[in-house]
Amino acid sequence: MALLEVRDLKTSFKTDDGIVQAVDDVSFSVDKGRTLAIVGESGCGKSVTCLTIMGLNPRQNTITSGEAVFKDRDLLTLPQDEMRKVRGAEISMIFQDPMTSLNPVHTIGRQLREAVQLHEKMPKQAANRRALEMVKAVGIPRAETRLDDYPHQFSGGMRQRVMIAMALINNPDLLIADEPTTALDVTTQAQILNLMNQLQRDFGSAIILITHDLGVVAETADEVLVMYAAKAIEQGDYGDIFYRARHPYTWGLLSSLPRLAQGAELKPIPGAPPSLLRPPPGCRFHLRCTYAFDRCRTDVPPLRPAPDGSAHLDACHLDETAKQRGSEEILDRITVGGRL
Amino acid sequence: MAEELLRVENLEKHFPISRGIIFQKEIGRVRAVDGVSFSVEKGETLGVVGESGCGKSTMARCIMRLLDPTGGKVIFDGQDITNIKGGDLMKVRRELMMVFQDPYASLNARKRVGSIIGEALEVHKIGTAKENKARVQELLDVVGLNPEHYNRFPHEFSGGQRQRIGVARALAIRPKLIVCDEPVSALDVSVQAQILNLLKQLQRDFDLTYVFIAHDLDVVRHISDNVAVMYLGKIVETAPGAALYERPRHPYTGALLSAVPIPNPDVARARKPIVLEGDVPSPINPPSGCRFHPRCPRFQQGVCDVTEPELVAKDTGSRAACHYPLESWPMSDLRLPADRVGAGI
Numbered sequence: 001m002a003l004l005e006v007r008d009l010k011t012s013f014k015t016d017d018g019i020v021q022a023v024d025d026v027s028f029s030v031d032k033g034r035t036l037a038i039v040g041e042s043g044c045g046k047s048v049t050c051l052t053i054m055g056l057n058p059r060q061n062t063i064t065s066g067e068a069v070f071k072d073r074d075l076l077t078l079p080q081d082e083m084r085k086v087r088g089a090e091i092s093m094i095f096q097d098p099m100t101s102l103n104p105v106h107t108i109g110r111q112l113r114e115a116v117q118l119h120e121k122m123p124k125q126a127a128n129r130r131a132l133e134m135v136k137a138v139g140i141p142r143a144e145t146r147l148d149d150y151p152h153q154f155s156g157g158m159r160q161r162v163m164i165a166m167a168l169i170n171n172p173d174l175l176i177a178d179e180p181t182t183a184l185d186v187t188t189q190a191q192i193l194n195l196m197n198q199l200q201r202d203f204g205s206a207i208i209l210i211t212h213d214l215g216v217v218a219e220t221a222d223e224v225l226v227m228y229a230a231k232a233i234e235q236g237d238y239g240d241i242f243y244r245a246r247h248p249y250t251w252g253l254l255s256s257l258p259r260l261a262q263g264a265e266l267k268p269i270p271g272a273p274p275s276l277l278r279p280p281p282g283c284r285f286h287l288r289c290t291y292a293f294d295r296c297r298t299d300v301p302p303l304r305p306a307p308d309g310s311a312h313l314d315a316c317h318l319d320e321t322a323k324q325r326g327s328e329e330i331l332d333r334i335t336v337g338g339r340l
Numbered sequence: 341m342a343e344e345l346l347r348v349e350n351l352e353k354h355f356p357i358s359r360g361i362i363f364q365k366e367i368g369r370v371r372a373v374d375g376v377s378f379s380v381e382k383g384e385t386l387g388v389v390g391e392s393g394c395g396k397s398t399m400a401r402c403i404m405r406l407l408d409p410t411g412g413k414v415i416f417d418g419q420d421i422t423n424i425k426g427g428d429l430m431k432v433r434r435e436l437m438m439v440f441q442d443p444y445a446s447l448n449a450r451k452r453v454g455s456i457i458g459e460a461l462e463v464h465k466i467g468t469a470k471e472n473k474a475r476v477q478e479l480l481d482v483v484g485l486n487p488e489h490y491n492r493f494p495h496e497f498s499g500g501q502r503q504r505i506g507v508a509r510a511l512a513i514r515p516k517l518i519v520c521d522e523p524v525s526a527l528d529v530s531v532q533a534q535i536l537n538l539l540k541q542l543q544r545d546f547d548l549t550y551v552f553i554a555h556d557l558d559v560v561r562h563i564s565d566n567v568a569v570m571y572l573g574k575i576v577e578t579a580p581g582a583a584l585y586e587r588p589r590h591p592y593t594g595a596l597l598s599a600v601p602i603p604n605p606d607v608a609r610a611r612k613p614i615v616l617e618g619d620v621p622s623p624i625n626p627p628s629g630c631r632f633h634p635r636c637p638r639f640q641q642g643v644c645d646v647t648e649p650e651l652v653a654k655d656t657g658s659r660a661a662c663h664y665p666l667e668s669w670p671m672s673d674l675r676l677p678a679d680r681v682g683a684g685i
Binding site for chain 2 (some may be wrong): 041042060084116141155156159185186187188189190191193213214215217218219220238239242252253254255256257258259261262263265266267268269270272290335336337338339340
């Protein structure tokens with residue numbers, strides 16, 4: 001039994017211009033100690049998927065259906081006060097921007113303590129001790145003195161460490177990290193990814209990592225879900241996505257990476273993602289897909305398993321030979337460009 | 341030999357830190373750019389990489405004369421532009437343009453795309469209104485936008501399209517040099533690839549020279565002929581693009597390269613990453629000797645913290661400022677081999 005099992009998740013928002021279907025029929029599961037990466041361009045619904053699971057969408061004008069079963073409870077139907085006990089204790093979240101997700105007027109010691117005391121009755125000193133342990137665990141130097149510092153006294157990388165400390169302080173079973181390293185430099189990114197891997201080993205948490213950087217996915221993910229225009233278009237383990245990719249959109253994402261071009265021309269995906277207010281008929285990717293044919297413009301491709309019977313799913317009308325050829329081309333790029 | 345278009349000698353930009361309300365007293369200096377020299381030839385691209393706060397953007401602004409350097413020289417097309425003013429500066433500015441990082445903040449939300457792109461033409465009094473409109477529409481076409489979108493506002497465009505508008509604006513007065521300050525870092529990979537391809541194609545078509553600033557090493561490698569690595573206001577290594585990536589000499593370059601995620605899971609998981617400890621120190625009180633020494637895995641007491649290394653030419657065509665340059669690459673451990681410890685410089 002998976003730790004989190006999401007089935008047929010749909011989220012839509014009512015806006016003045018009509019209904020925006022932000023997540024459309026997404027299913028996945030995350031096991032203990034594993035990392036699931038959700039990949040896609042901005043606006044594809046990857047963040048909304050996680051906000052829906054956490055119950056953080058605005059209550060008004062949001063329509064949600066499907067289920068998200070976490071430890072035998074469906075999070076989508078859980079009452080508010082029950083959900084509040086889950087958030088921050090059993091499931092916690094790290095956000096992209098460490099500059100804006102900490103409260104600037106409280107010391108980080110106080111903010112960490114608050115995270116503990118919200119979920120556990122504990123005297124201040126004990127909570128402080130827990131905060132100190134956690135700050136040490138995420139590798140902030142001179143931890144004792146830094147608890148009394150305010151967020152502005154920390155650098156970007158250190159602030160992200162504080163966020164991680166806060167997220168892990170109640171030893172959650174599931175950590176959702178929404179673009180945790182996008183705002184950071186490569187060296188800091190390497191530090192943070194290293195830290196997350198190490199903490200995952202130590203605490204055994206499951207991680208959902210939202211990112212648009214396939215390099216980060218290659219470094220950390222066990223399972224990968226590729227989203228495009230609110231739909232899951234391909235999912236499988238990391239080998240399926242990098243070495244046996246079957247969807248033209250996944251090929252496009254990989255071909256856009258400068259590293260894999262090796263000096264040759266980049267092959268970007270033309271155009272931009274469609275509006276979710278009025279998504280195109282048929283396959284949502286057909287307007288940008290160089291392989292599209294008549295059927296793609298009318299029929300929505302279902303998410304189907306690969307013929308080898310594995311858990312590798314893709315939603316594309318292309319025939320088996322075309323998919324094979326495409327994935328071999330990408331494999332060439334990865335083996336040549338993805339050397340040390 | 342190709343013609344040199346831009347030459348920067350010992351460029352320095354220090355920002356004073358002052359205290360006091362009426363009687364301002366200088367109590368320190370932020371050494372944002374502290375003695376940077378390089379040259380760029382016509383038609384080539386110089387990539388500049390470094391972590392945030394290393395002074396890359398300040399350097400770009402000094403070249404553009406958006407900031408006045410506190411020392412050193414900027415020589416553009418044979419002319420010293422470090423201290424020129426008024427009409428002379430206006431003339432030089434017709435040849436220099438910039439593309440900014442944030443496509444959301446760098447376009448005036450209250451102006452129509454046509455007047456954003458055409459503004460430089462007006463400022464420099466080039467052409468009649470009718471000619472300029474035609475020119476702007478031509479530019480929109482060149483950067484891959486619909487010329488009929490002339491009258492739209494920036495908010496009607498996506499991030500990638502806005503960056504195309506930014507590029508069109510930079511092209512309007514047919515400059516010789518374009519300084520691109522992180523032009524693709526706010527964009528998704530697929531859109532980023534579109535913009536990189538566009539910049540490369542424009543360089544071929546209009547014989548442009550770029551100074552391309554970015555923190556993404558893969559992006560810089562893709563677009564640059566030469567690359568300079570900056571750390572805390574100084575250049576620590578410069579090299580022809582391929583040489584820098586295949587044979588880095590400075591330990592900082594090595595650490596940067598090994599921190600870049602590799603989009604190949606088997607390789608990425610098999611390697612042992614070199615993780616640099618700590619953060620970039622403050623440029624107010626930069627470390628003594630080599631500025632990288634507090635974070636350097638090859639640090640040797642008595643040498644690195646005392647003597648500042650000069651940029652020295654290496655056999656691979658690169659120049660590195662390090663007392664103990666890397667022996668080989670790839671290395672999984674940057675530490676100095678035992679037989680070289682204490683061997684002096």
